[in-house]
Amino acid sequence: MSAPRKLAWIAVSVALLLASPAPAFAGGGDITPESANSARFGVEQEGKLLVDRGDYQAAAELYWREGVRLKDPVLIIASAEAHRDRAAAERSIDAARSAIERVAPALDMLYFSRDGSPSKAWAPVAAEHLAAVITRAHAVITDATALIDAIELEQRQAAEAATAAAGPQESPTRAPAKPGTVMIIGGSSALVVGIAGAGLGIVGLSLGARAQSQVEDPLVYEPDHSAAAQRGQTANLLAGVGFAVAGVGLGLGATLLALGVNKRKRAGAGEVAVVPVWNGHGAGLGVVGRF
């Protein structure tokens, strides 16, 4: 090859090399603000289409993936912004928290670029733009925090409205007992015991009378005579105990009932009354009212 031709080839090669876009770090080249802008452009276009379609999640993932690959804080901030926008659109606290988490590595990069010792081989943001990009990153945190507060407030208000719509809940505690209730219940119980005692006494009397007739029968011989005598004694005991219980129970019951009814009457309840009862077989006193 002649010398002028050789020179021409070299010139063409150099021109082609200069005209080709700088590799975006993945190929090992330096990251300058210009190369980062160039590499970011296509990703931002694609992400914008996704955001316009309302697919914030896909946009956030695209920005994040490419931001990490290109070591570009601007794309990482864009990812956080997409999460923030999803939080606003879907009223999602989780999305707002993702926005705050996602923006943190971008802030690390930006503060390192400003305050640390960054290599000239990695300068995705021009020094004069660092402050503006840091402000943009902090705005995501401010917005997402405000969104979390607003969404929590909305959720609280919705819960309160739902509770109010469901109506007042019945109180689980019972109303206090009316005056005299304990006495009336105690008196009634004592009356029941007294009546049972009276029944026992009557049964005892009846058995005793039958045993007595057998004992006095001249045709009843031993050992039936002794057995009848024994039954008579047991029946007498039963009758004695029964009538004693009846006396105490009826007396106590009537007293307590009367006191309870009086107490309730004095308290103005007036819902309990002692009334005479007659049902053709006998007569007595009955208590009518609500306990």
Next chain:
Amino acid sequence: MKPSTMLTGCAALFAVLLASSPATGLAAAEVCDEQGVCVEGAGWASGQTLDDKARAREATRNRKGKHATLTVELGGGRASVFLDGVWVAPAPINYVPLKPGKHDLEIRDGQRVLARGVLEIGKQGGDVTVKIRA
């Protein structure tokens, strides 16, 4: 000068040198600095950084050296790892390959610097672990 005086002088000089030198030995044992940064498998000069010129010099000098690996563990919280002036990844990182020689390492959470210093990895490479206490 008497030999005994000379010997005493040498010993004193040696002691002074030992006391004044930073902890940059290539010891494999774990070394911790006052910031709570513990390094194992490499020397650690806490607080120091390298400029691009020094980084390039180290890269050239060690380009044929055996690979070492870098692991950064966080005791709590979050941070990013920067190696030789470039963002690597959010911490923790595991077995990131790097050449022997000097590398400046910074670990930060936003404006808060958790670790900053220069790692000095021996020619033999090996695993280097940096632990940041919470």
